[in-house]
Amino acid sequence: xxxxxxxxxxxxxxxxxxxxxxxxxxxxxxxxxxxxxxxxxxxxxxxxxxxxxxxxxxxxxxxxxxxxxxxxxxxxxxxxxxxxxxxxxxxxxxxxxxxxxxxxxxxxxxxxxxxxxxxxxxxxxxxxxxxxxxxxxxxxxxxxxx
Numbered sequence: 460x461x462x463x464x465x466x467x468x469x470x471x472x473x474x475x476x477x478x479x480x481x482x483x484x485x486x487x488x489x490x491x492x493x494x495x496x497x498x499x500x501x502x503x504x505x506x507x508x509x510x511x512x513x514x515x516x517x518x519x520x521x522x523x524x525x526x527x528x529x530x531x532x533x534x535x536x537x538x539x540x541x542x543x544x545x546x547x548x549x550x551x552x553x554x555x556x557x558x559x560x561x562x563x564x565x566x567x568x569x570x571x572x573x574x575x576x577x578x579x580x581x582x583x584x585x586x587x588x589x590x591x592x593x594x595x596x597x598x599x600x601x602x603x604x605x
Contacts, residue, residue: 461498463488470506480509483519485526515552554599561592 466488467474480487487505488496512522521544528541565588572581 461503463496463498466498466503466506470503472506472510477506480506480519483523485509485519485523515548516555517548521548558592558596558599561595565589565592 461469463474463477466472467477477487485505487509488498488502490496509522512525513519517525525541525544528537565585568588569581569585572585
């Protein structure tokens with residue numbers, strides 16, 4: 460068993476983050492009679508899960524919904540909703556990867572030109588590529604709003 464400050468230090472997660480999850484209705488750790496929280500290995504795994512899910516863009520509400528699915532018996536409705544949530548996030552992550560790859564490619568093309576001090580002669584081409592990436596990102600945002 461671990462105290463909250465020990466878990467925070469060991470996992471390099473601010474105490475405020477752990478408290479934030481608690482305020483959002485995600486219970487981590489068990490409260491003792493003296494009011495302190497005690498954490499076990501399962502709580503540490505839950506914290507890892509939360510951090511990973513937040514990192515890839517799940518909202519707190521989406522995370523809470525997914526955690527709720529783990530507490531209920533399997534059902535078709537539960538499976539369908541979790542599939543919808545995960546498929547949507549999978550699509551969003553793939554879009555983000557595509558956008559990041561476009562930016563990475565641009566950086567790789569830019570680097571030798573900037574190092575060789577040839578930026579000025581490629582400025583128009585670079586601006587067009589940046590504009591193209593921008594348009595792609597904007598279009599994907601519009602698609603998310605539908």
